[in-house]
Amino acid sequence: MKSITVQSLANAFQLEVLAGSGHTDRSIARSKVHRPGLEFVGYFDFFPMERVQVLGRKEITYLLTLTVEERVLHIRNIVHYHPPCFIVTADQQDIPYLTLFCEEEGIPLLRTKESTTEFIAKLDRYLTKELAPEISIHGVCLNVAGIGILLRGKSGIGKSETAHTLIRRGHRLVADDIVVLKKLGPATLLGTHNETSREFLALRSIGLINVVRQYGRTAFQDESRIVLDIELTSWQDRALNNELEVEQKYSDYLGVKVPYIEIQLQPGRDVGGLIEAAANSWYLKQLGYSAAEEFMNRIDNGMQP
Template structure:
């Protein structure tokens, strides 16, 4: 998990620094911003500490009604929770005592023209991704019809070549060779690239391709939520699965379960088409539809008719 500094979010969201220019190296420790409510009134042990505090119109208007000393007291109640910084939204004027108190306590005060809801959503999303636990795996990540898919298999099995075929069919590359997986929640795994392999696809006998330069921006996507893990394996005649409906198997990455399928390779087999079919079929299952169940209902209906 990498760290995020106040300076990083200041540059990312074009925040104005009102005070604490020498404290922008401070590190965020929590992923969710907070709006002080009860925190204004007193110290509460059950309220989480070390969150970025956002002062919106309600909070600023309240502080403007107070005297300098009373305002400083209320701000002091927020400072007790050790915020890495305080951000004023909607380009509002800072309340009396805020700059002085935060300068004394070495807490940067920032300001943005964004509304509270806009900044909260953007900042939360950015910090959650940046601070998410992550691992790097060998494979290819591609977005097929809006669904994030991991392609895995032994080196040289044809993962990158298959991804190239899928790009030609209108799907999007996320990462080739090294895929960075970020755990956003117990159920959510995000696939993305590292900075070295962004937009690149390596094909044996051809070389390194920049898919954006070759095929345009639509050939590349920066990240995708992982929905399927597909393993490309060597052809084994006696190992093919011909059941009407495959039993769902899973693999785990950082304790997040991802549905797993194996696809056997053989010359002439349309692997890209099978991957498209697997993605679309999985989507239908999530909508509650099963082709196998419908087929069995038709068989039962025919028997009943006879």
């Protein structure tokens, strides 16, 4: 199971460490955060102790309504469960007992100035991406007119050169050579780079180029949802038929099915244009449009007396 450290989380959100500074190497392995409201009133059934615990104004205000003895009891009880860390939002200050017990138990206590709702939304998104199951594959990832595309093929087939053509047409590079795929949900696959190759595109006979330096900031983006898997293959005579509508095939990555298209290469063939057409065709299908269906309707209407 993937995990990140509390220190990584603190760095990402510039969190202030109030207690447990010597234990920020503790691991976080669950993506959803928890607000321990019920636990502060003594109900611990189903308590997700392995999640980051976020304390907003509701939780802190409730604790301040208790007597000192009750406050000490409730805070000590929840800290004893040893969650990865506690995060106090909205820059709240009235938390001396929470600070004390977190220090005693070696649990990091952090604080942010952000409001509870906004911070939880950002933190959930961050943890979902960081802890998502992932694999690395050989290929190129592009965003073509807002459509995330995985471009695959044997080494030397022309993936990077095709990507370069698309970038010059105004589309964006996400990753070249090594594409990191992250599963964010049952039907959501995110493509990104491995940091080392960020913004770089390797072109045979030319070498590495930095697409941002060469073509501007709009030539690159960090990530894109993958909705098409396109494989470049060598040309084979009579292997492809000019059908009205090609039967849809799928690739499977981490249990996520992605529509698959094969494009065969031949000198003079506009592969970049075909990829643009595939992206636009996918988008229109999401809107419920089928060119083949419209074509057949025209034929049927034309045959009517």
